[in-house]
Amino acid sequence: MVGTHAIKNGNLINTENAVVNIGRRDVQFSFSVYESLRIVEGRAVFFEDHMKRLESSAKGIKMKNSFCADEIDKWIKLLIKADDIDRATIRIYLVGGVDLFITASPILAYPDSYYENGVITYTYKGERLFPQFKTSNLLMSYIALEDSKAKGGFESILENRDGCLLEGTRSNFYALKGDELYTANDELVLSGVTRTRVLKIAKDKGYKIVFEAPKLLDIKKGLYDEAFISSTSMATMPIKSIDEYVFNSNFKQTMDLHILIRKLESKD
Amino acid sequence: MVGTHAIKNGNLINTENAVVNIGRRDVQFSFSVYESLRIVEGRAVFFEDHMKRLESSAKGIKMKNSFCADEIDKWIKLLIKADDIDRATIRIYLVGGVDLFITASPILAYPDSYYENGVITYTYKGERLFPQFKTSNLLMSYIALEDSKAKGGFESILENRDGCLLEGTRSNFYALKGDELYTANDELVLSGVTRTRVLKIAKDKGYKIVFEAPKLLDIKKGLYDEAFISSTSMATMPIKSIDEYVFNSNFKQTMDLHILIRKLESKD
Numbered sequence: 452m453v454g455t456h457a458i459k460n461g462n463l464i465n466t467e468n469a470v471v472n473i474g475r476r477d478v479q480f481s482f483s484v485y486e487s488l489r490i491v492e493g494r495a496v497f498f499e500d501h502m503k504r505l506e507s508s509a510k511g512i513k514m515k516n517s518f519c520a521d522e523i524d525k526w527i528k529l530l531i532k533a534d535d536i537d538r539a540t541i542r543i544y545l546v547g548g549v550d551l552f553i554t555a556s557p558i559l560a561y562p563d564s565y566y567e568n569g570v571i572t573y574t575y576k577g578e579r580l581f582p583q584f585k586t587s588n589l590l591m592s593y594i595a596l597e598d599s600k601a602k603g604g605f606e607s608i609l610e611n612r613d614g615c616l617l618e619g620t621r622s623n624f625y626a627l628k629g630d631e632l633y634t635a636n637d638e639l640v641l642s643g644v645t646r647t648r649v650l651k652i653a654k655d656k657g658y659k660i661v662f663e664a665p666k667l668l669d670i671k672k673g674l675y676d677e678a679f680i681s682s683t684s685m686a687t688m689p690i691k692s693i694d695e696y697v698f699n700s701n702f703k704q705t706m707d708l709h710i711l712i713r714k715l716e717s718k719d
Numbered sequence: 720m721v722g723t724h725a726i727k728n729g730n731l732i733n734t735e736n737a738v739v740n741i742g743r744r745d746v747q748f749s750f751s752v753y754e755s756l757r758i759v760e761g762r763a764v765f766f767e768d769h770m771k772r773l774e775s776s777a778k779g780i781k782m783k784n785s786f787c788a789d790e791i792d793k794w795i796k797l798l799i800k801a802d803d804i805d806r807a808t809i810r811i812y813l814v815g816g817v818d819l820f821i822t823a824s825p826i827l828a829y830p831d832s833y834y835e836n837g838v839i840t841y842t843y844k845g846e847r848l849f850p851q852f853k854t855s856n857l858l859m860s861y862i863a864l865e866d867s868k869a870k871g872g873f874e875s876i877l878e879n880r881d882g883c884l885l886e887g888t889r890s891n892f893y894a895l896k897g898d899e900l901y902t903a904n905d906e907l908v909l910s911g912v913t914r915t916r917v918l919k920i921a922k923d924k925g926y927k928i929v930f931e932a933p934k935l936l937d938i939k940k941g942l943y944d945e946a947f948i949s950s951t952s953m954a955t956m957p958i959k960s961i962d963e964y965v966f967n968s969n970f971k972q973t974m975d976l977h978i979l980i981r982k983l984e985s986k987d
Contacts, residue, residue: 470738473812473820480861481749512862544741552741580848580859590856591848593748594780 453539458526458553460518463533469552477547481587484508487683488527489558489716490539495527496716497683500644505543507642508584514548526553540684559684566709569691569702570605572619572680573598574667578611582618583642592620606680608693611639615664622680622688625649626665627704629676630657635664645681645712652711671696679705686712721807726794726821728786731801737820745815749855752776755951756795757826757984758807763795764984765951768912773811775910776852782816794821808952827952834977837959837970838873840887840948841866842935846879850886851910860888874948876961879907883932890948890956893917894933895972897944898925903932913949913980920979939964947973954980 457469471478486505489496502520509516527541530553538558545551575595580588592607599607606619617635618624623646625634632653634646643649650660665675670693677700678690687709689702725737739746754773757764770788777784795809798821806826813819843863848856860875867875874887885903886892891914893902900921902914911917918928933943938961945968946958955977957970 466742467740469742470740472735472738473814474734474737474822474824479753479812479855480857481855482858482861485747512858513865544747546741554742556742577848580845586858587747587749588856588858589748590750590780590854593750597781 453534453536453555453557456530456533457555458530458551460551461522461526463529466554469554471546471550475547477549481589482512482514483544483546483587484512484514484585485545485587486543486585487559488541488543489683490527490531490536490541490555491558491716493531493537495524495541497644498524498527500647501543504585504642504644505545508586509545509548511581511584512586514545516545516548518545518551523551523553530555561685561688565605565688566702566706569689569698569700570680571603572606572608572690572693573602573604574610574616574694575599575607575620576610576612578617579609579641582640583638585641596620608680610667611664614666614668616667616670616693617664619680619682622682622685623649624664624678624680625687626670626675626678627658628674630659631661632658633661633663633665633675636662639664643681645683645686648712648715649681649687649708652708652715656707656711667693676700677702677704679708681712721802721804721823721825724798724801725823726798726819728819729790729794731797734822737822739814739818743815745817749857750780750782751812751814751855752780752782752853753813753855754811754853755827756809756811757951758795758799758804758809758823759826759984761799761805763792763809765912766792766795768915769811772853772910772912773813776854777813777816779849779852780854782813784813784816786813786819791819791821798823829953829956833873833956834970834974837957837966837968838948839871840874840876840958840961841870841872842878842884842962843867843875843888844878844880846885847877847909850908851906853909864888874956876948878935879932882934882936884935884938884961885932887948887950890950890953891917892932892946892948893955894938894943894946895926896942898927899929900926901929901931901933901943904930907932911949913951913954916980916983917949917955917976920976920983924975924979935961944968945970945972947976949980 457466539555595607618640623643689705807823863875886908891911957973
């Protein structure tokens with residue numbers, strides 16, 4: 452069953468033994484990077500992209516990664532077999548470059564109503580450290596998301612010092628205006644595995660991609676038709692509202708992209 | 720012996736069992752706060768100040784602290800007795816507000832030569848998130864310090880977007896000009912337990928305290944006579960150089976403050 456076992460440096464362990472000692476400097480300083488993947492029909496979706504990003508995240512914070520993609524691939528398969536996994540969310544957690552854990556939990560999925568009605572979001576003023584990389588330095592994301600949840604929100608959208616909406620706490624962010632898709636420049640946000648696909652698919656469908664993060668002020672002026680977020684678990688997820696501003700939309704464009712991304716998963 | 724045991728939620732455990740499961744959301748998001756204290760002659764130095772800051776750090780990130788100072792005091796004494804501790808550095812680590820660990824390690828002390836010659840420092844451009852609070856969101860500090868160490872430095876001094884030197888990665892920062900002591904405004908830096916004492920002692924000695932973070936440019940112009948950092952383990956520590964700029968000083972003012980702070984410890 453999903454979650455019974457985990458992997459530590461290639462060894463199958465019981466999940467309750469997936470622990471780190473708090474005396475370790477790398478643990479105390481959040482010197483770790485991670486990846487979240489979907490297992491669908493017993494296969495890790497977009498595995499190579501996730502491995503590339505894990506490597507890039509490690510390099511980005513000057514962490515030596517002692518593990519290679521081939522090993523990790525083998526270990527994920529070992530875990531899939533041990534716990535007879537069909538669908539799951541897998542987390543790869545590289546601590547200090549020297550310990551690599553793989554854990555599995557029931558696949559993260561959202562109710563249909565989220566996709567039909569869009570999700571409520573709130574903004575939070577803050578900028579991520581080393582935004583392109585997926586590190587454990589997540590306190591701001593935690594606080595921003597708690598802040599949004601307390602108001603009934605599903606996600607928090609980070610607003611930088613210039614009033615631009617860059618990304619969510621666990622998602623990338625986009626807004627649509629006519630046939631233009633707006634999103635922050637690559638350097639300013641997480642290099643999302645799903646983001647890469649969103650941009651490719653949108654381009655193929657004829658959208659013009661504008662690498663310019665939408666300003667909150669312009670959103671509130673009604674300059675954009677739709678807005679959405681993306682992540683491995685959400686694919687694209689329509690946004691119903693940002694703070695007090697409610698989009699007057701049926702989210703058709705966002706959901707068209709959604710369907711195409713989910714189709715890619717089975718082709719991967 | 721120091722380090723044999725640790726405390727978890729009041730229970731004496733072997734230090735190798737001071738672990739957290741990596742599946743926990745608070746662990747994954749670095750949602751924890753901590754304190755480092757000195758044990759000298761079997762007593763926790765400035766204990767009440769550290770407890771106040773622990774409480775303030777928890778509040779600052781909206782973490783409910785399930786533990787009170789009286790309990791923690793009792794548990795530190797339990798650990799001191801169990802491992803027959805005379806001198807040590809104690810770390811209190813509050814994870815998600817629900818698990819409190821106390822670990823001990825040999826007291827952090829620095830060679831006399833550091834105090835005689837001053838330490839080498841390098842600047843790093845970056846600003847801490849929630850700077851007043853002592854949280855585990857320490858990746859930038861880790862990277863900045865590694866960067867300094869790679870160049871032979873002892874500490875890294877964080878330079879904000881305005882070119883001001885705010886604090887070290889594990890210390891507060893000050894510069895002296897005549898009878899004026901310059902340091903950043905309280906809101907911008909860690910509320911250091913030692914910092915509070917530095918400022919009080921300096922004031923008592925006749926210094927005028929100027930809450931204005933020195934600019935790196937002004938340091939390099941030679942506008943300051945001495946510069947130093949402070950922390951629980953260092954008390955005040957003279958700075959020999961910042962980047963390529965070398966102070967032409969015997970560090971007398973810094974070391975006068977140092978002696979007074981260490982005297983306070985035994986009076987506490």
